[in-house]
Amino acid sequence: MIKKITLFLLFVTALAAGGYIYTAKQVDQYINQPLQLDTPQIFTISSGTSFNRVLQNLTESEMISSSDFAKLVRRFHPELTQLRAGTYLLESGITLKNALEQFKxxxxxxxxxxxxxxxxxxxxxxxxxxxxxxxHKLSGLSEAEIAQKLGIQNKKLEGLFLAETYHYTFGASDFDILQRAADKLQLVLDEHWATRQDKLPLNSAYEALILASIIEKETAVESERERVAAVFVNRLNKRMRLQTDPTVIYGMGDKYDGNIRKKDLRTPTPYNTYTIFGLPPTPIAMPGEASIKAALNPEDSNYLYFVASGSGGHVFSKTLAEHNRAVRAYLKQLRSNQ
Structure with missing residues (x-):
């Protein structure tokens, strides 16, 4: 009798062990299935979402196949169940286990x-x-209201954010991005303002931003920035009008249709540097750090004019006669290309 009981217990134990091994194998097979993705996909786990609900969402999104063993993952792999809310990028080819580890x-x-x-x-x-x-927290707000929320005294925000790439995670707001861009601009501006050249015709760091924005709009050629800056600084020192087209365009606003006509150059606006002396009242664009640096450390030269070369850069001149010759050469090249 004892022998029979022993054999029975051994049978039950073996059956249980076999069942456990089979179940564990099925659970492992479930979590090691590759995600069904042709391209990378964004997947969001909201705060308070349970582990089982995450599996259900993945199933409903057809990223994984359903299984009766899904509910046993928590028992066999508790280390995979403590997931953090967030937005994740799921790459093609990863397994469900890889994804759960990423969430964890x-x-x-x-x-x-x-x-x-x-x-x-x-x-x-x-x-x-x-x-x-x-x-989106800024929708419907005026520029002045946005400035107030950012703690910026200027009602016009042009030029007060540093143009570059910003990274963010799910849950960030447009306000957060602008705040970071404003803070970054201030750091960069303070750094270069502290190391500026002596005797620049700029009364404040804000005026440096205005000049930097004009430089930014005038050239995209890195090697020209300091020389373009020198032209404008020299003209300011000589009380010559800046006569730069981007300021005219900015002052025209919605009236600009892609062309500047002679009447536009003669039409006064607060930004038209063909009709006003000195700098316009605000920046006309968001400058990058290179243009800010150039505005505060221009090239040491006597150039007063520049015109497009027709090949991507500019021709710089020290006298009006030289400049007029460069303009005629540029116009001749334009006609020959037509």
Whole structure:
């Protein structure tokens, strides 16, 4: 009798062990299934979402196949169940286990938003409004109201943010991006203002931003920035009008249709440097650090004029006669290319 009982217990134990091994194997097979993704996909876990609900969401999104053993993952692999809320990028070819480990470690996807040097605040607003996975807090606010929320005294925000690429995670807001861009601009401006050349015709760091924005709009050639800056600094020192087309365009606003006519050069606006002396009242675009540096450390030269060369750069001149010859050469090249 004892022998029979012993054999029975051994049978039950073996059966239980076999069942456990089979179940564990099925659970492992479930968590090691590759995600069904042709391309990388964004997946968000909201705060308070349970582990089982995450598995259900993955199933409903057709990223994984369902299994009766899904509910046993918590028992066999408790180390995979402590997931962090966030937004994740799931790459093609990874397994469910890889994804759960990613969720556990909280390796959220870093989104990126890029603002190009020379862009305007209105363009920034459009970019922010159309950027996904970003909370929109600035919609419907005026420029002055946004400035107030950012703690910026200027009611006009042109030029007060540093143009570059900013990374963010799910849950960040457009306000957060602007605050970071404003803080970064101030750091860069303070750094270069502290190391500026002596006797510049600039009364404040804000005026340096205005000049930097004009430089930004005038040239995209890195090697020309300090020379373009020198032209404007020399003209300011000689009390010559800056006569730079980008300021005319900015002053025209919505009236600009892609062409500047002679009447536009003669039409006064606060920004038209063909009709006003000195700098316009505000920046005309968002400058990059290179243009800020150039504005505060221009080239040591006597150039007073420049015109497009027709090959991507500019021809610089020290006298009006030289400049007029360069203009005629440029116009001749334009006609020959037509």
């Amino acid at each position: 470690q909280g390796k959220e996807h870093q989104f990126a938003i890029t603002f190009v040097e020379g862009s305007t605040f209105n363009e920034w607003r459009d970019i922010l409004q159309n950027t996904p996975y970003l909370e």
